[in-house]
Amino acid sequence: xxxxxxxxxxxxxxxxxxxxxxxxxxxxxxxxxxxxxxxxxxxxxxxxxxxxxxxxxxxxxxxxxxxxxxxxxxxxxxxxxxxxxxxxxxxxxxxxxxxxxxxxxxxxxxxxxxxxxxxxxxxxxxxxxxxxxxxxxxxxxxxxxxxxxxxxxxxxxxxxxxxxxxxxxxxxxxxxxxxxxxxxxxxxxxxxxxxxxxxxxxxxxxxxxxxxxxxxxxxxxxxxxxxxxxxxxxxxxxxxxxxxxxxxxxxxxxxxxxxxxxxxxxxxxxxxxxxxxxxxxxxxxxxxxxxxxxxxxxxxxxxxxxxxxxxxxxxxxxxxxxxxxxxxxxxxxxxxxxxxxxxxxxx
Amino acid sequence: xxxxxxxxxxxxxxxxxxxxxxxxxxxxxxxxxxxxxxxxxxxxxxxxxxxxxxxxxxxxxxxxxxxxxxxxxxxxxxxxxxxxxxxxxxxxxxxxxxxxxxxxxxxxxxxxxxxxxxxxxxxxxxxxxxxxxxxxxxxxxxxxxxxxxxxxxxxxxxxxxxxxxxxxxxxxxxxxxxxxxxxxxxxxxxxxxxxxxxxxxxxxxxxxxxxxxxxxxxxxxxxxxxxxxxxxxxxxxxxxxxxxxxxxxxxxxxxxxxxxxxxxxxxxxxxxxx
Numbered sequence: 001x002x003x004x005x006x007x008x009x010x011x012x013x014x015x016x017x018x019x020x021x022x023x024x025x026x027x028x029x030x031x032x033x034x035x036x037x038x039x040x041x042x043x044x045x046x047x048x049x050x051x052x053x054x055x056x057x058x059x060x061x062x063x064x065x066x067x068x069x070x071x072x073x074x075x076x077x078x079x080x081x082x083x084x085x086x087x088x089x090x091x092x093x094x095x096x097x098x099x100x101x102x103x104x105x106x107x108x109x110x111x112x113x114x115x116x117x118x119x120x121x122x123x124x125x126x127x128x129x130x131x132x133x134x135x136x137x138x139x140x141x142x143x144x145x146x147x148x149x150x151x152x153x154x155x156x157x158x159x160x161x162x163x164x165x166x167x168x169x170x171x172x173x174x175x176x177x178x179x180x181x182x183x184x185x186x187x188x189x190x191x192x193x194x195x196x197x198x199x200x201x202x203x204x205x206x207x208x209x210x211x212x213x214x215x216x217x218x219x220x221x222x223x224x225x226x227x228x229x230x231x232x233x234x235x236x237x238x239x240x241x242x243x244x245x246x247x248x249x250x251x252x253x254x255x256x257x258x259x260x261x262x263x264x265x266x267x268x269x270x271x272x273x274x275x276x277x278x279x280x281x282x283x284x285x286x287x288x289x290x291x292x293x294x295x296x297x298x299x300x301x302x303x304x305x306x307x308x309x310x311x312x313x314x315x316x317x318x319x320x321x322x323x324x325x326x327x328x329x330x331x332x333x334x335x336x337x338x339x340x341x342x343x344x345x346x347x
Numbered sequence: 348x349x350x351x352x353x354x355x356x357x358x359x360x361x362x363x364x365x366x367x368x369x370x371x372x373x374x375x376x377x378x379x380x381x382x383x384x385x386x387x388x389x390x391x392x393x394x395x396x397x398x399x400x401x402x403x404x405x406x407x408x409x410x411x412x413x414x415x416x417x418x419x420x421x422x423x424x425x426x427x428x429x430x431x432x433x434x435x436x437x438x439x440x441x442x443x444x445x446x447x448x449x450x451x452x453x454x455x456x457x458x459x460x461x462x463x464x465x466x467x468x469x470x471x472x473x474x475x476x477x478x479x480x481x482x483x484x485x486x487x488x489x490x491x492x493x494x495x496x497x498x499x500x501x502x503x504x505x506x507x508x509x510x511x512x513x514x515x516x517x518x519x520x521x522x523x524x525x526x527x528x529x530x531x532x533x534x535x536x537x538x539x540x541x542x543x544x545x546x547x548x549x550x551x552x553x554x555x556x557x558x559x560x561x562x563x564x565x566x567x568x569x570x571x572x573x574x575x576x577x578x579x580x581x582x583x584x585x586x587x588x589x590x591x592x593x594x595x596x597x598x599x600x601x602x603x604x605x606x607x608x609x610x611x612x613x614x615x616x617x618x619x620x621x
Contacts, residue, residue, distance in 0.1 A: 163423075232460040236522070239418060240529055241450025242477030250477060254464035 024062055028055040052083060096326065103323030106316045111324065117287040125316040130324065132288045133305035136203060137328070139291060140282065140301055141272055143207035144214055149264055152218030153253070159219075160226040161234075161248050171223075178216035185212040186277025194281060201283035203299035209277035218267040225259030226252060258340035265336035269329050275303035284308055302328070369394040369533055369563040370415060370452075375429035376591070377410050377419060384410055386591040388429070390582055392533075397555060397564045399574040399600065402584030402615070407592030408567045411584070412535050415565065416452035417445045433532070450478055453531035457538040459518035461510030461525070468506040470521055474529035488528055495558055496524035497550050516547025523554060527562070534558070536566040540573065552577050571616055575604055583612045 032051040035041060041050065056079055063072040106125030114129030155174065159167055189209040198205050229252050237247040253260070278284075283298040284305075302325040309318040370392040377385040385407040392398050400408040413419040414427055417438060431438050438448045453474075461470050471489045475482050482488050489506065493499035498520040502513070510521055519539060526534055536555075540548040555564055555577045568574050574581055581604075582597035596603065596612045607613045614620055 230460065232456060232458060233462060235418065235421065235454075236456065236460045236462070236525075237473070237477055238421065238446075239416065239449050239454035239456075240474040240477050240525070241446050241448075242474075243446050246477050246479070250473075251462055251464075255462065257464065 020062065021059075024055060024059050028058050031058070055079070099319065099322050099326055102316075102319035103321075106320035107323065111320060115287050119286075121312045121314055125314070125320055130302065130305050130317075130321055132285060133300040133302045133321065134324065134328075135288050136206075136282065136285075136299040136301040136304075137272065137325075140203050140206045140210060140278075140299070141268055143204065144210040144271060145264065145268065147207065147211040148214045148218050148267060152215055152263070152267070153222055153260065155215075155219040156222035156226055157248055157253075159223045161244070161252065174216045174219050177212070178220065180212065181276075182209075182213055182274050183276040183280075185209045186280035188212065189277070190280040198296075200296070201281060201298040202296050203282055203289065204295040206278050206282035206299065206301065209281050210271040210274060213274060213277070214267040214271045217270045218263050221263035221266055222256075222260055225256045225263060228259070229255050261339045262336050265332050268332055272329050272332075273303050273325060275307050278304045279307070367394045368392065369434065370565070371432045372411070372415065373430050373432070375411065375414055375427060375431065377407065377414060378424075378426040379422065380424040383591040384586075385414075386593055388594055390594065390597060392563060392565060393580070394563050395560060396579040397559045397566060397577050398580045398582065399578035400565065400567045400582050400584060401569075401571070401574050402592070402595075403586075403620070404569070405592075406584040406586040408584045409537050411592075412454075412537055412565060412567050415533070415535055416449050416454055418449070418454060420445075446478070450474075450529055451531055452533040452535060453526035453529060455519070455523055455526055455534065455536045455539045457541055459515055459522050459542065461513070461518050461521050463509065463511045465510055466507045467502050467510050467513070467521060470510040471524050471528050473525055478529065492524040492528040493521075495527050496520040496554050498524055514547075516543045516550070519543055519547065520550060520554070523551065527558065531562060533563045533565065536564065538567050538569060541569065548573070571604075571618065575600060583607075583609075583615060585611060585615075 028051055031054050032047060035050060035054075036047065041047075056076055059075055059079060060072050063075045108126050110126060111129040111131075112134065113131055115132040116128045116130075117132075119128035155170065158164060159171055186209045189205050189212070193205050193208060194201055233251055233255060234247055237251040238244070242251075278301050282301055282304060285298045285300045289297045289299045302321055306318045306321040306325070309315070309321060368391045372388055372390045375385060375388040376383060388411055390398075390411075400412065402408050410419060415431055415438075419425050419427060433443075433448065433451065436442055438452075462473055465473060468489050469476075471492050472482065472485055475485075475488075490499060490503075493502065498517060501517060502521075510518065513521060519542070523539070540551050543551065552573065555566065558564070559579075566574075566577065578600045580598065581600045583595045583603065584592050585595045586592035596607060596609045598608075603612060604616050607616065
């Protein structure tokens with residue numbers, strides 16, 4: 001007769017621990033409610049904060065009964081770490097939750113297929129759409145990527161592979177560039193392009209201003225990624241008789257491919273929601289500008305759309321625009337994760 | 348100054364009459380920054396032999412090896428004096444570019460380093476791609492190189508899987524195949540077995556004896572048995588306290604292990620220090 005072997009799971013939470021924790025949580029809630037009754041404390045935020053403090057104190061007292069001081073302190077620190085992590089994740093959850101809740105009612109197929117051309121602003125979010133803004137964002141960001149990727153990667157290659165005499169100053173300038181306020185980038189393009197050779201507002205001008213903001217992110221992130229490439233791979237390549245440019249092109253960059261894609265996506269995420277520079281460059285438009293004339297005509301974009309709808313007191317439409325913008329960035333992040341994971345499995 | 352301290356003796360020269368020397372180092376000294384790590388190294392490496400560089404850690408063997416194909420200078424603070432000649436041509440002279448030198452004098456490193464973004468096949472062919480050459484018959488070259496590195500039977504069915512998916516010992520043999528595929532005149536090996544299990548070590552040693560008929564091999568090793576097994580000639584490096592490394596003694600492996608001239612060599616090869 002065989003006895004079924006029951007494996008132990010040392011990593012699982014033991015029932016006794018779980019019961020104790022639930023007991024402490026329940027006691028904390030009761031105690032906090034009691035404190036609320038007898039003192040003038042009030043409000044949900046106060047309840048959470050006080051409840052957490054009571055929980056930490058109670059837990060210490062209970063654990064101290066059965067274990068030594070070190071273990072009790074260990075429990076407190078664990079609780080604090082979990083608490084801080086939750087606190088950090090909270091804003092993201094709240095922001096996304098609010099945008100979904102307020103934006104979803106206004107979302108319809110129209111939003112992706114129609115524009116605001118000739119639409120009465122007050123006719124509600126389901127009439128007309130944001131196609132002109134979505135295409136505008138895609139063209140402007142797409143063009144900014146085309147400008148930024150080669151320059152960003154080449155800058156990173158200069159900083160990590162060539163290590164020329166100007167490495168220090170280039171890195172300093174790139175870092176300084178990432179601190180440029182976005183409105184200044186817009187103003188700069190306005191001054192040298194929009195009122196100059198560009199002859200007016202255009203998607204191209206918007207793309208240029210976004211490139212200024214995107215370049216430092218792409219360059220510095222790519223630099224950090226290239227630094228992670230095992231130096232022995234460079235040696236192996238050079239020892240085969242490879243010139244340095246081939247080593248960079250065929251060994252270093254392919255090895256870092258997934259990371260470089262992530263760097264570009266981070267750059268896109270940095271600029272996709274920029275509004276201030278677009279006010280001075282793309283300006284806005286109510287209809288779809290075809291790609292050919294996107295370079296010379298005023299164009300809309302999702303952040304501009306949100307801003308302008310808010311300015312006209314069309315809040316529902318603005319919320320829906322925000323939802324679509326967040327969705328767009330989310331899709332890009334998922335593509336990046338997918339690409340980098342794929343690259344890892346084919347290693 | 349170095350010339351005074353070092354008599355200009357050629358250390359390895361088994362058959363002076365018909366000495367066919369592949370690589371000749373003359374009075375080589377090396378620095379990292381201000382620190383001198385090697386002084387007055389004279390060593391001639393006869394064609395199609397296996398020469399082992401032995402000695403305790405930190406005596407400059409690897410540094411010397413890296414001066415032989417211009418890898419030493421990749422360290423920004425590195426400097427050197429003296430000359431290294433490949434078939435009578437100074438590899439540090441104007442006639443040869445560094446990439447040309449490294450193509451003719453290949454290198455296998457201590458840690459296996461296949462290119463992670465390439466398949467097994469692409470790894471073997473990497474040298475051609477990286478030097479801008481086309482192969483007439485790539486398949487045949489891949490098979491030849493992998494055969495030579497005694498890896499072919501293990502990977503013939505999965506040439507398109509990533510090089511990083513192999514075990515450590517297989518990766519090192521892949522690196523050897525990669526180096527052999529560019530058909531170098533000389534192959535430098537920097538402790539190629541120090542990260543390998545005994546079986547893989549034996550396979551690598553077999554490869555060394557097989558290819559030594561066509562390729563001159565210089566191998567750095569900490570393993571005395573290995574030096575004895577694979578090499579025809581040995582050079583014993585030693586750095587006295589706070590002194591740069593020098594060659595104490597060099598000669599045929601048989602003599603170095605059986606009847607060394609210098610007592611320090613005797614102590615080292617018999618495991619009494621280092």
